[in-house]
Amino acid sequence: MTTITGFEVHDVRFPTAAAGDGSDSINRGDYSATYVTLSTDAGVTGTGFTFTNGQGNEITCDCVRALAPLVVGRSIEELTAEPPRALTAHPQLRWIGPEKGALHMATGAVVNAIWDARAKVAGKPMWQLLAELPTDELVSCVDFRHIDDALTPAEAAAILDKGRDGLDDRLAQLRADGFPSYTTSVGWLGYPDDKVRALSRQAYAEGWRAMKMKVGGPIEDDLRRAAIIRAEIGPDSLLMMDANQIWGVDEAIANMTRLAEFDPYWIEEPTHPDDVLGHARIQRAVAPIRVATGEVAANRVIFKQLLQAEAIGVMQVDACRVAGIPEVLAELLLAAKFGVPVCPHAGGVGLCELVQHLAIFDYLRVGTSLDGRMVEYVDHLHEHFTDPVRTRDGRYLVPELPGYSSDLRPESIAEFSFPGGPAWN
């Protein structure tokens, strides 16, 4: 047994807003992490974080201070053997969610730190820990409350059991070829046309054949930028579009009707993330263009409905907006049940580092297919992690170090701590 003996939380912020990196129709952020460390009596330190956009990171840090004491003194074996209801269903804290917003994001940071500690104790990267776990252990950590009308524990077990077939072959293939990905670095809304053109050309030259642009500005600007990118990447590359929730339902349908000229592969976050019925209407109207969403989907109940309503053609799980590994597992299982491919949300701070593990595990044991699967890639801030992602020819290489690749370098924490770090003076 490994017992959690204490915690620390760090408010770490990178000053990205000034350059327009990450800018879109809704957000202009200083990419930030609410970074949690859990010390243990086994000597390993579990780390976890949730990604935020700058201001507000102090609030998710405060949420961690409310939640982390609930796990100190408990063992990681016990905590990972069941759904984290001590955190998600606390009889007082739950009220300021429930299971959504700042508190739920902080829950994700804490739960992921527990699981990171478990993977480090086991000496395995997270994808491997999960892929090798017995089916009943995986099923036991999932909270089926409020999703069992769509996925029962028995159905989940059947998916995970079936996922054992051919697992070794899939792993060998991944180690040889890497995991498919796409890049979002070409078309941030804050970039001028010349920069978009140059970045698109460069990405194509580097081997990328799937790229994402931001839309949701004036429609004439979106059309012009789409034309620039499509001209650079040719007719056979995939072009994804991302509206970051700015549109109303009718507006999304009208705008995508015009942007269809540039053959978008998907439209991401066409409207408000809570609007299941709206996404369903948009999906029916814009098909065969796929609707994609999930980076700010609050929890497994929202994902359940998006699938039940046939509202999405691509499911974009986020590693740390929901309550960590167990809730992401619920979402991967739901996607497998409904036959929708998962393309995790990444970028931000460290999201690429996390979701590579999820995508690999999904391929090995849950979804078991690469058809339509791609992990987002954004070329920012990887240098601050001790086990950064590695890519080759537009594909992620399999991470091999123990844990969830979530450790920030100590010198980066010191430099970018807010507001006291040198970067903020």
Added chain:
Amino acid sequence: MTTITGFEVHDVRFPTAAAGDGSDSINRGDYSATYVTLSTDAGVTGTGFTFTNGQGNEITCDCVRALAPLVVGRSIEELTAEPPRALTAHPQLRWIGPEKGALHMATGAVVNAIWDARAKVAGKPMWQLLAELPTDELVSCVDFRHIDDALTPAEAAAILDKGRDGLDDRLAQLRADGFPSYTTSVGWLGYPDDKVRALSRQAYAEGWRAMKMKVGGPIEDDLRRAAIIRAEIGPDSLLMMDANQIWGVDEAIANMTRLAEFDPYWIEEPTHPDDVLGHARIQRAVAPIRVATGEVAANRVIFKQLLQAEAIGVMQVDACRVAGIPEVLAELLLAAKFGVPVCPHAGGVGLCELVQHLAIFDYLRVGTSLDGRMVEYVDHLHEHFTDPVRTRDGRYLVPELPGYSSDLRPESIAEFSFPGGPAWN
């Protein structure tokens, strides 16, 4: 013009958990308020709060500290003339919502304090300020983004224009008779059977003909308690049931099939508050029992969908979980458009004080009917307010003092401030 010159926030908590007051299948709370005061150059102080369940109130207080500086230095006239996107769509803070959870609840506190200041400057109770506003001013403050597929500004204006017809007659009637209400004080889950029986008998003797009990414990307990209450209140009183989200969708249907024997008027929060499709399935299965929800519905987008999906027969708006007066106005207008009665959520700390204004305004200018309308009443903590609700024979009397009835007594703030107040020593 009245300019906001500063703000204060107080973490106020009442030790209610020990007595089992407010206990249900999910919550056992110390009823608390994140209490905001906005000073102005007109001399009036606007007050607003969001209700929380104890732990976590420090987090919503921190959210206020992030949000309130965004309105200091601005005028209440300017701030109430448009949707509060400075708070709800901040390019960095929005990420930790969006429009949900702790940040959105704090937004409600700040926005309501602005509107309270406006009502005080006008020298009118909130219901009157709103009922007398020109239609275009009411429409201008509503954020139609993400709901305009269900309600356009023109449709909203038509509802509000029509609401002028007969307004004076309805007001005279309310002043004579009061507003219908129901009591939730009889059946908290933490109360033993004898206490439930005694409180039901007492409430009936006091004139209450509509009462709510908590369900969601072991079903045999729920059945036994329902039998006790129904025996005390007779076949003609309304008995509402409230599961506080504990059930799954199939479980809710199965349990309500058994509880139907006691002729429930509605089942409130049968499942997870984000589960629009689940509520719709339950509503179809349990009709003619009405499904009611809303006290933790995150925002107008959730309410829009509940109405679009015909998932509810009763809409329970909350005054301060959403972004204050303008978002509640959006929800009242949506309910009117879809023909669903609004029965606001109350109880907690000061919620009765707030929602009486909303129900009266809804009757005067929006829904214009009392059919199926009742305001929740809980007999707790009113003594801490300077303008507490007044009831007679199970009906709310019309409040007549300027503002939103949201001022806490200074001595109550001092006594119950957390953690330093004498009540917590």
